[in-house]
Amino acid sequence: MISKKDLLAKYGISYGALYRWKRMGLIPEDWFLKKAAVTGQETFFPRVLICERVELILGKKDVSLEELAAELNGKERAEAVLSLSTVYGEKQFKVSELLQVKVICGGKEKDLTTIIKEEF
Secondary structure, rough: EEHHHHHHHHHHHHHHHHHHHHHHHOOHHOEEEEEEEEEEEEEEEEEEEHHHHHHOOOOHHOOOOHHHHHHHHHHHHHHHEEOOOOOOOEEEHHHOOOOOOOEEEEEEEEHHHHHHHHHH
16 A cells, blocks of 8 residues: 555655546546544555556656546446455455455465456
């Protein structure tokens, strides 16, 4: 995970730019994770996903943000999704963004990541 503060400093982007990208759909809403911190509530992001996305946005100088958003949103709509339903609700994850999926029972672990990614 990377904090919003560290992300902005690392790439030299403004708070306004980050939230404009969010409103445009360049950065998915579910990547903005609120967590309690000593100073109050802070926003964190999945480090690998957000860094790759910010680098993509910053590197696409020849394309408008609107065009890039349309391109990314088109790809994301076509992506496979892992959907988990529990008694606490449902959560969906894009298969391309999965780092690891495993089932643990009685001290035994079964890694399902490769099976899921190869299938989709």
